Ligand SMILES: NC(=O)C1=CN([C@@H]2O[C@H](COP(=O)(O)OP(=O)(O)OC[C@H]3O[C@@H](n4cnc5c(N)ncnc54)[C@H](O)[C@@H]3O)[C@@H](O)[C@H]2O)[C@@H](O)CC1
């Protein structure tokens with residue numbers, strides 16, 4: 001797992017390394033520029049042979065400095081290089097100024113404008129982590145300008161496509177952004193490479209080591225640290241063959257042995273007649289995920305319909321919150337409610353009853369509670385009434401619509417300038433439990449600000465997961481993974497569930513419907529166990 005650094009954290013890391021005498025700004029810039037050239041040659045081997053033509057666009061800060069290094073390096077390799085600058089070279093920061101002067105000793109620098117002659121490569125070194133506001137008009141025009149050379153022109157962005165905010169993944173001001181085929185960032189990726197519009201404008205992402213040391217590799221077996229942000233991605237253990245620390249450590253049945261009750265009893269509360277599909281999807285996912293037992297509770301009138309559709313999942317009639325109390329014992333270790341449950345008072349009272357359950361004599365901790373869909377929407381008129389019921393073993397799994405109903409001030413339409421990561425951190429602190437906000441960029445946060453980003457983007461993009469019921473499966477998957485006695489803490493379970501969900505969708509491929517997801521899990525587990 002990689003720690004994702006904000007622009008400010010990246011600046012602080014660089015300053016600390018320089019202050020400690022481990023490196024210099026110039027050395028970092030030289031390595032950054034060379035790393036971009038190396039990544040270009042790796043992506044387009046034809047460019048590494050013979051001489052070609054490049055247009056290098058340099059900005060007013062250190063991103064521009066990287067551009068001058070790239071220009072010099074390409075020229076030394078025999079390329080014809082055109083360099084254009086936005087701003088005044090005399091006002092460049094010292095390291096960038098030095099790199100400008102090295103280039104300018106033997107090559108011209110022109111202001112931004114149309115480039116005479118065709119090129120094979122356009123390098124965007126206009127703005128990187130320092131972009132704080134929408135692109136100036138001249139830059140917006142320059143990044144949108146077609147380069148002569150047609151389809152053969154490759155476009156590489158240094159650190160970020162200019163116009164993209166690397167903390168938020170937003171393009172402030174709307175349209176102006178460089179559309180890259182390849183983006184080369186340094187030390188660690190930044191949140192904006194994975195959030196929002198980031199992946200679509202970065203093209204492909206490569207992260208280059210520039211010698212800043214320990215690049216934030218995170219212990220996958222342990223939860224993320226308070227206030228940190230990590231990318232949920234597979235990590236294989238140094239010891240032992242095959243088994244992945246992530247997500248393997250969160251899949252109890254891959255490691256432990258035991259009785260079915262050791263793997264926990266998950267309970268899914270489902271909706272009434274004709275509305276049971278969502279609950280059935282969640283229940284099947286919980287069972288496939290590894291819960292030792294799964295019971296579905298549904299209104300009496302829906303018993304028959306559910307009985308006709310399920311075998312391994314047990315079924316009980318549950319009229320209301322009072323009946324619920326009589327049906328669950330202290331061997332129930334995970335509960336999932338919301339999908340298809342209906343919006344209103346009955347759901348609110350079930351949520352209250354579920355959240356009030358505490359660890360019984362046999363369990364070491366409170367049961368995990370997954371609240372999704374209608375369990376969230378039922379509290380739209382009074383979100384604080386929900387927050388008052390929640391405890392740290394609860395997890396809310398909203399999509400953006402449900403999130404906005406509970407946290408109107410943090411809704412997508414209201415959080416201008418605030419990243420999805422910050423919004424989910426605020427939400428988790430307010431709710432007092434884990435919050436997972438869904439999407440191709442799924443963000444999970446704990447009340448102390450520990451956060452994780454699961455990205456189904458770049459080569460893991462699965463647009464066919466945008467299908468009705470996929471969220472119900474995710475809720476059940478979390479409950480099933482959280483049920484075993486040996487399950488890790490909830491934020492780690494949620495990271496693994498998000499990853500498995502997307503892997504199941506990738507394994508099935510286009511044409512996927514939600515029913516297919518639980519049944520793809522065995523194939524994904526076999527690969528994890530390797
Ligand atoms: N921090 C690090 O560890 C390293 C940074 N390097 C490079 O340096 C970059 C960061 O450099 P800087 O902090 O100088 O930032 P940038 O070069 O991204 O831009 C900074 C300048 O642009 C101005 N600016 C921001 N938004 C603007 C707007 N909309 N219109 C006009 N001006 C605007 C800022 O006031 C500042 O003067 C990185 O992206 C990377 O490319 C690399 O050289 C290697 C190491």
Ligand SMILES: Nc1ncnc2c1ncn2[C@@H]1O[C@H](COP(=O)(O)OP(=O)(O)O)[C@@H](O)[C@H]1O
Pocket residue numbers: 373398399438439440442456461462463464465466467468469470471472473474501
């Ligand atoms: N384009 C996408 N790429 C990856 N995952 C997606 C995409 N669109 C939706 N998803 C995932 O699919 C699920 C949809 O859940 P949700 O919106 O609750 O739908 P439903 O209520 O129909 O189940 C979430 O896990 C979400 O992260």
Ligand SMILES: [K+]
Pocket residue numbers: 063124125126127128157158159160161162
């Ligand atoms: K750039």
